Amino acid sequence: MSLVNIHDQKLPKLSILIPVYNVADYLVDCLTSLLKQVDHQVEIIALDDASSDGCTKILQDLQKHYPKLQVIYQKQNFGVSAARNNLKKYAKGEYIWFIDSDDIVREGAYEVILQAIDEFYGVDVIIGDYYLWEPAKQNALRLEKTFLGRTNVKLDNIENSFLFNLNKLRKNYIWCHIYNRHLLDKVEFPSRARFEDIFFITDISILCNSYVYISHPLVNYRSRPNSSTTSKKSCSYINDYLSAFLYRSGFVAQRFHNYMILEVLIIF
Incomplete structure (x- = not known):
């Protein structure tokens, strides 16, 4: 498992955690709906659970445009529960919000x-x-x-x-x-x-x-x-x-x- 673009910084108020697995058709809409409305008080961490449908490339491309996005890449698929458990280990926020990667943040x-x-x-x-x-x-x-x-x-x-x-x-x-x-x-x-x-x-x-x-x-x-x-x-x-x-x-x-x-x- 590799972690990309996570830095030491002042603790955020909110960590938004997003497990990702084979949702290439929906991932851009999900993440951009969130990334376009956040500020310095939040951290956003996605975990790619060994996707095989192009999600990895989508996440890499999004990181180029949104430095706020942090991504964990796993080489083996362990399922959504394990992904959430891993994500919360990396979260630094005072509060934590889990998002599903095929939904839209209003x-x-x-x-x-x-x-x-x-x-x-x-x-x-x-x-x-x-x-x-x-x-x-x-x-x-x-x-x-x-x-x-x-x-x-x-x-x-x-x-x-x-x-x-x-x-x-x-x-x-x-x-x-x-x-x-x-x-x-x-x-x-x-x-x-x-x-x-x-x-x-x-x-x-x-x-x-x-x-x-x-x-x-x-x-x-x-x-x-x-x-x-x-x-x-x-x-x-x-x-x-x-x-x-x-x-x-x-x-x-x-x-x-x-x-x-x-x-x-x-x-x-």
């Missing part, structure tokens, strides 16, 4: 996040909304809310209200969250093909002391018919689904006896 999202970090400094998790983007349906966009409750108010995570509220809207996506880095020092992504976000957010929830919902769409989430989360007919998908359900339901049953396990059924 204009103004970066400024909104920095404002939230300043206003609610020290909060453990910042929660935003997103647009479901369906290019196959004439680029249809639909606003998706990720949280029920008060906005722009720092909330204490009493009896894990953070996790239970996320369950209600079935929004278990880490790219809707910006995490205080101290949380990520204690949690790893599990090595899984699907639903790794369910495991990760479950583990984060018990460490989270406070959170804020800013009710602002941060990304356009690209719906791809053949992606790992939209292909629902394989046995492996069902096995991963059941594993995620059993993990979270066991977590809830062990720690929150008054909470109805049936409510966990709305994970998805």
